[in-house]
Amino acid sequence: MKGTNLGEFEELVLLTIAALMSEAYSVAICDELEKRAGRSAKLGVVHAVLNRLEEKDLVKSRLGEATSTRGGKRKRYYTLTNTGKASLLKAKEVRDGLWSLIPNMSLKNI
Amino acid sequence: MRMDKKETHPPRWAEKFLSWYCKPGLLEDLQGDLHEYFQRNLKAQGATRARLIYIIDVFKFLRLYTIRKPEFINFLINWIMLGSYIKTSGRSIMRNKLFSAINIVGLSVSMAVGLLMIGIISDISSYDKFHEKHDRIYRITSVYQWLENKDNQGNASNSMMVGKAVQENFPEVERAAVLHTGYSGDFQVGETTVTLNGLWSNESVFDVFSFTLLQGNMAAALRQPFSVVLTETAARKLFGDGNAMGKTITLNKDRQYTVTGIMKDVPTFSHMKFDVLGSLNTREILQVDDREWKWDNVWSTYVYVLMQKDADMEAFQQKLTAYARQNDNLIPNVKVYLGFQPLTDILIGEDLNNQLGATFGKITFWIFLAITTIILLSAAFNYTNLSIARALRRSREVGVRKIIGAVKGHIIGQFAVESVIISLLALIFAFGLFVLLKPHLLSLQSDLHELLVLDVSPALIGYFIVFAITIGLLAGLFPALFFSKINAVKVLKDVSSVQVFRKITMRKLLIVLQYSISIIFITSMLIMHKQYKHFLAFNFGFTIDNIVNISLQGNKADPIIAELRALPEVQNVSMSRLITSTGNYWGVYMKTDKDLADSTMVWHNLVDENYLPLHDFALLAGKNFTAKPDSAKETEVIVNQQILKRFNIASQIPSDAVGETVTLDNNNVTIIGVVKDFTYGKADNNNSNEVVFRYGRKDAEYINVKFVTNDWPATREKIEAIWKKHDAIHPMHAKLYKDQINEGFDGLRASVKLATFMAVMAICISSLGLLGMVVFTTETRLREVSIRKVLGASEGKLIFLLGRGFVVLLAIATFISLPLTYLFFEKVMLVKLSNHTSIEAFEMFAGVIGILILAAILIGSQTFKIARTNPADVLKNE
Numbered sequence: 001m002k003g004t005n006l007g008e009f010e011e012l013v014l015l016t017i018a019a020l021m022s023e024a025y026s027v028a029i030c031d032e033l034e035k036r037a038g039r040s041a042k043l044g045v046v047h048a049v050l051n052r053l054e055e056k057d058l059v060k061s062r063l064g065e066a067t068s069t070r071g072g073k074r075k076r077y078y079t080l081t082n083t084g085k086a087s088l089l090k091a092k093e094v095r096d097g098l099w100s101l102i103p104n105m106s107l108k109n110i
Numbered sequence: 111m112r113m114d115k116k117e118t119h120p121p122r123w124a125e126k127f128l129s130w131y132c133k134p135g136l137l138e139d140l141q142g143d144l145h146e147y148f149q150r151n152l153k154a155q156g157a158t159r160a161r162l163i164y165i166i167d168v169f170k171f172l173r174l175y176t177i178r179k180p181e182f183i184n185f186l187i188n189w190i191m192l193g194s195y196i197k198t199s200g201r202s203i204m205r206n207k208l209f210s211a212i213n214i215v216g217l218s219v220s221m222a223v224g225l226l227m228i229g230i231i232s233d234i235s236s237y238d239k240f241h242e243k244h245d246r247i248y249r250i251t252s253v254y255q256w257l258e259n260k261d262n263q264g265n266a267s268n269s270m271m272v273g274k275a276v277q278e279n280f281p282e283v284e285r286a287a288v289l290h291t292g293y294s295g296d297f298q299v300g301e302t303t304v305t306l307n308g309l310w311s312n313e314s315v316f317d318v319f320s321f322t323l324l325q326g327n328m329a330a331a332l333r334q335p336f337s338v339v340l341t342e343t344a345a346r347k348l349f350g351d352g353n354a355m356g357k358t359i360t361l362n363k364d365r366q367y368t369v370t371g372i373m374k375d376v377p378t379f380s381h382m383k384f385d386v387l388g389s390l391n392t393r394e395i396l397q398v399d400d401r402e403w404k405w406d407n408v409w410s411t412y413v414y415v416l417m418q419k420d421a422d423m424e425a426f427q428q429k430l431t432a433y434a435r436q437n438d439n440l441i442p443n444v445k446v447y448l449g450f451q452p453l454t455d456i457l458i459g460e461d462l463n464n465q466l467g468a469t470f471g472k473i474t475f476w477i478f479l480a481i482t483t484i485i486l487l488s489a490a491f492n493y494t495n496l497s498i499a500r501a502l503r504r505s506r507e508v509g510v511r512k513i514i515g516a517v518k519g520h521i522i523g524q525f526a527v528e529s530v531i532i533s534l535l536a537l538i539f540a541f542g543l544f545v546l547l548k549p550h551l552l553s554l555q556s557d558l559h560e561l562l563v564l565d566v567s568p569a570l571i572g573y574f575i576v577f578a579i580t581i582g583l584l585a586g587l588f589p590a591l592f593f594s595k596i597n598a599v600k601v602l603k604d605v606s607s608v609q610v611f612r613k614i615t616m617r618k619l620l621i622v623l624q625y626s627i628s629i630i631f632i633t634s635m636l637i638m639h640k641q642y643k644h645f646l647a648f649n650f651g652f653t654i655d656n657i658v659n660i661s662l663q664g665n666k667a668d669p670i671i672a673e674l675r676a677l678p679e680v681q682n683v684s685m686s687r688l689i690t691s692t693g694n695y696w697g698v699y700m701k702t703d704k705d706l707a708d709s710t711m712v713w714h715n716l717v718d719e720n721y722l723p724l725h726d727f728a729l730l731a732g733k734n735f736t737a738k739p740d741s742a743k744e745t746e747v748i749v750n751q752q753i754l755k756r757f758n759i760a761s762q763i764p765s766d767a768v769g770e771t772v773t774l775d776n777n778n779v780t781i782i783g784v785v786k787d788f789t790y791g792k793a794d795n796n797n798s799n800e801v802v803f804r805y806g807r808k809d810a811e812y813i814n815v816k817f818v819t820n821d822w823p824a825t826r827e828k829i830e831a832i833w834k835k836h837d838a839i840h841p842m843h844a845k846l847y848k849d850q851i852n853e854g855f856d857g858l859r860a861s862v863k864l865a866t867f868m869a870v871m872a873i874c875i876s877s878l879g880l881l882g883m884v885v886f887t888t889e890t891r892l893r894e895v896s897i898r899k900v901l902g903a904s905e906g907k908l909i910f911l912l913g914r915g916f917v918v919l920l921a922i923a924t925f926i927s928l929p930l931t932y933l934f935f936e937k938v939m940l941v942k943l944s945n946h947t948s949i950e951a952f953e954m955f956a957g958v959i960g961i962l963i964l965a966a967i968l969i970g971s972q973t974f975k976i977a978r979t980n981p982a983d984v985l986k987n988e
Contacts (some may be wrong), residue, residue: 026139027146027147043143043144043147043167044167044169044170044171044173046174047171051136063138070142070143070145070146071142071397073139073141073142073145074142075139075142076138076139078285078562
């Protein structure tokens, strides 16, 4: 099992899902990522990541109501599972811990 | 909003593709996302770009995790259900006996043609494959040009010079086999004489080709002059079971040849056939022909080259051309172009003159293939049509299946199995027809018998079964797809909601097409048959009845004639050089004294004094020849009226022409008689009727016997007994004059046969097509008819109502096909045939009327059935 280790992009997607709350579906996630991270997120890539996250049991999904904008197709909304939340928190902890080790000046020099 | 949607939609095929490959679980999601993006791009970048991006995205999503896994369970179910499919198909076939019979008959008739085609293809493709190096063997071909007149067809043969040159000057040629025609005749060993056909050949023949030498040395067998290699059969004929090697054989009572090898018989599937091979270098010693090595003598030598592995054939062609151009000046005004042809292409390759053995014309082959394909497609389409026409009956069954849990795949499986079963049943009948038709096909033309065997081998049976399954799947494809799409709920609620009537124009067109083809074939058959009968009964201007022509085959005529005359049945015996009116021509140059211009070619025959009376030629003036010794100088000639006309002799008055002098072959002769015009060539050829008779007992090759008998076979036996006394070696070649003339029209007879066959088939197929259509229409209109009936329509009116549409279709077909056929024969075909009879109303309309009556019965029977149904039965379900 790959366990709870997250890739960089996976982490971003998970965070976006958490941030979007109940509006997290593929296209919205793409848009949000583009806005926040300032880099283009391809739909295909995001889909693949969502698929993988779901396989890892970090997110779960449900189908919404049909809307006319999508040619009558329903949206698939994603929410974090507890494991997902835990792995995000763990990732944050790891980073925070590392950050705390860095003295202030060493970064200022850059 | 709605407008928007209508105008710009993502490309349908891309959508379909997506839903085809995508996992059902992911599909909706992906479709939605892509659609959303599409709408966005539409606003931002316009329709074209949006579509393009959509398509690209569809392909981008083609990833491992999106692809639908093959549904193994479906596979399993289909496999388990196979038994059930077969069972239900069997039931359905039995329940609708009429339909099944129609389908099976229709398919089997056309499949029989397909089987013949497969047999032919399988035979043809095995030609010359037994040569181990067949992929490296090529034949050098030539095209002859005199002044600016380049022959439009090349020759399979070549000049002797080419044979020598390719061996010496072309390093890419490994070996070259050079063959020359004419090593044939009477081969004699002691008391045994056998007539054999063979070829002169150089020693490389066994290196290039894979003919198996049973005895003798491959490399040396044909190296020495006066060597001969015999096939097993030839050796057995000449030497019995004794050893032949090293023995000598006398050819045509002239030279002796030593047997240096015995080879296996030439395989059936070899384009060249021979009994013996003589060493080619013998000809250098014999010096038969001083033109032997001439550059323009491209008529009797065949050059086959075995190329080095990976030889550059394009470069080889260039070198051949360069070599040919070097020789342009050897013979004034003559150019010869060289080319090559792969060995395995010879049988159905380019149509060449002067082939070494029979070949299958490329054009003939493609025409046959095209006709077969049309017939098969037409029949398969009929099956499709008929199956869908029965949709109303079957759709409820499909509905129930679907409700129980069948998915699309299962329904497709069931219908596919059903059509395959039908086509396999049809295969049984088709095979019967194949066996029945095979001898007829092979006897269509004399060549075919030599070329094709059509042996039923296990491999061929395998091809047949694969073919039948393919046809079954092809024919069943559309019905299967159609039924698999039926909406179960709708069907069970209301059967008539099934939309079967969509492509109606297409089907009408098909009917018109099928009937036009039928009418064309049957009318052509009748017209050609009439021509054939007409030519057989043709009056040539002399008698051909009760005359038998015997080929002398080099024997002395007088002793035979003397004995023949002694037979009580024989009335008269004459001699001639040619048998005229069967397509034999022999020219001689003639001019008159007054005519200072060049001499003109006229046709002639050399005859004795009995020839004209025996054949009842009408002498208009003068007298017949009188008997003369063989040594006498030629002084007399008998001409026909056309000659008088052509040379304007004595103002074309026969009696005045007698006594005039003309020059024949630079020899002055006197006209002693004038006969009435007659047909010298063939009954269908009027171009060459200027004929002179010359006296020439010594040049005779035939004796003509006139007899009176009620028992021809017995008379023939008596004649044969006489023949055997004089020539024990050659079998007698005696034919009734009438039969010989009939043989001249074998081609026409073959066409009539072929057209008859085609007509029967086309009528079968089109009738089935029509029947399908009629059933189709009447069943969909069942309710309408019932209501009309309730309201008071009579049965007659209903039949009229239902049949009207079809009558119109048939009328259209008739109006298209009849004038076409008429024009084709009147302007194209019959123009080439002199002395043809005119096309009359009977031939034009008999076929059409027959077809129309058949169609009327078909339409009538179905519409009558519908018109007779009790409206209460139909309407009570409403």
